[in-house]
Amino acid sequence: MTEAMPQFQLIEPSTVDEAVAALQDAPGAVLCAGGTDLVVQLRQGLSDPGTLVNLSGVAALSTVEETNKGLRVGAGVTLAEIAGMEAVANGYPAVAKAAQSVAGPSHREVATLGGNLCLDTRCVYFNQSHWWRKSNSFCLKNRGDICHVAPKGNRCRAAFSGDMAPALMVHGAEIEIAGANGVRRIALADFYHEDGAEHINLEPCEIVVAAHLPPPGPTSDYEKIRVRGSIDFPLAGVAVACNKLDDGTAQFTVAVTGTNSKPLLVELPGDLNAEEPNDAFFATLEKQVQKAVSPQRTTTIAPHYRRLSVSALTVRLAEGLL
Amino acid sequence: MKRIVSLKINGRTVEDVIPDNLLLIDFLRDRQALTGAKKGCDGGECGACTVLVDGRPRLSCITLTAKCGGADIETIEGQAQNGRLSALQRAFHENLGAQCGFCTPGMIIAAEGLLRENPDPDVNDIKAALGGNLCRCTGYVKIIKSVQAAAAEATQ
Structure with a gap:
């Protein structure tokens, strides 16, 4: 830490179009909203963009709309606001809980939904000071040509640690992206791919504008493990949604964060007869989660512990939702 | 620039x-x-x-x-007005909430933010509001007690 802040120009657009234009004018420019992760990266020499485009003044990003099609939450809405929203707490409990659990209270005052969805992947070999990384010959994600986590592999294994993505994914959220060619909307799950150095599908000069949640249906919950109960990024986290059908069965949706380079929707064993919850179902559920995730040595905590914890949390949440 | x-x-x-x-x-x-x-x-x-x-x-x-x-x-x-400590500053002083003192300005300011929004917080509210403030002396008990004392004084 304690590197000098790099020099940059802060551009302050007031509309999404102006922000897109600013990105086009300054190749390599980086978007900045709350800055809770970005400023730390700048200080560590992990990013030196020359131009920052400040999204805080773009009023259109801070709106929330509730319609019969569901809830549209602007990318600039802060996590503290999301955590305090009644519509979110009632209709999408996992989303409220995830927002409430991010970092510490002063981070949540400024950290935004868009920032958390676009959060850079993290690794114990990456989130270090310049001199630390230099003495280790850098790494695949930044300046180097080897991944210290998996030296024989050919991709970066840094883990995605955003809390909002899995919570939104179990509710079937989509995201709205604006760019030079207009607006597009994709399933949030399709926004990510499994490469720590390039984990989000955002074209150059594109901006995440909002998340769309379908009308409330399933109940849901979110839980994570971390070293300290506050401030820390998750070692692993899981969101579970439970849709109880009229015929007495329960359908679960599970999404995991912190274990892979992207938030992961887990394939599940099938429906559960909610009238008679059975141990075999939950045992299979636990195994499925263990099989799906692939935590690596990206944190100081052993991958195996994170694998077992996240599967145990899944079962705990699923049982609680029945 | x-x-x-x-x-x-x-x-x-x-x-x-x-x-x-x-x-x-x-x-x-x-x-x-x-x-x-x-x-x-x-x-x-x-x-x-x-x-x-x-x-x-x-x-x-x-x-x-x-x-x-x-x-x-x-x-x-x-925080001190006209030479008089704020309720939180006084409470931290009287309840030994400041230990080495390094984290104290941050603790008091975070607690001030809490009390303005919620003048009568319970222990869990205080813990949540101070969740982003670390004390390396690790004497959180007296810090929480100090915030409670300031809140009690203000709601009297």
């Missing part, structure tokens, strides 16, 4: 020419000589640099001054 920024610090309007990359903690400590807010972890992990921006606790070590134009900033130096 430089700009002129105008903001309020502890009720006083301040104008200055600043570079875009100047952090709020450096602006306060180096240019305004307000050294109450501390640089602890220097990376948004400890809360020692907490100040109030428009009444809400913010981490000044990860806040750009350029983004605070027109904002109302309050630091620990602005």
Whole structure:
């Protein structure tokens, strides 16, 4: 830490179009909203963009709309606001809980939904000071040509640690992206791919504008493990949604964060007869989660512990939702 | 890139020419000589640099001054009024909430943000509001007791 802040120009657009234009004018420019992760990266020499485009003044990003099609939450809405929203707490409990659990209270005052969805992947070999990384010959994600986590592999294994993505994914959220060619909307799950150095599908000069949640249906919950109960990024986290059908069965949706380079929707064993919850179902559920995730040595905590914890949390949440 | 920024610090309007990359903690400590807010972890992990921006606790070590134009900033130096300590400052003093004292400005400011929003917090509210503030003396019991005492005094 304690590197000098790099020099940059802060551009302050007031509309999404102006922000897109600013990105086009300054190749390599980086978007900045709350800055809770970005400023730390700048200080560590992990990013030196020359131009920052400040999204805080773009009023259109801070709106929330509730319609019969569901809830549209602007990318600039802060996590503290999301955590305090009644519509979110009632209709999408996992989303409220995830927002409430991010970092510490002063981070949540400024950290935004868009920032958390676009959060850079993290690794114990990456989130270090310049001199630390230099003495280790850098790494695949930044300046180097080897991944210290998996030296024989050919991709970066840094883990995605955003809390909002899995919570939104179990509710079937989509995201709205604006760019030079207009607006597009994709399933949030399709926004990510499994490469720590390039984990989000955002074209150059594109901006995440909002998340769309379908009308409330399933109940849901979110839980994570971390070293300290506050401030820390998750070692692993899981969101579970439970849709109880009229015929007495329960359908679960599970999404995991912190274990892979992207938030992961887990394939599940099938429906559960909610009238008679059975141990075999939950045992299979636990195994499925263990099989799906692939935590690596990206944190100081052993991958195996994170694998077992996240599967145990899944079962705990699923049982609680029945 | 430089700009002129105008903001309020502890009720006083301040104008200055600043570079875009100047952090709020450096602006306060180096240019305004307000050294109450501390640089602890220097990376948004400890809360020692907490100040109030428009009444809400913010981490000044990860806040750009350029983004605070027109904002109302309050630091620990602005808490005492007319030579009289604020309720929280007095409570921390009387209940031994300040130990080595390094985290205390951040603790008091974070607690001030809480009490303005919720004048009668329970223990869990206090723990949640101070969740981003670390004390390396690890005497959180007296810190929580201090906030409770200040809240009790204010609601009497």
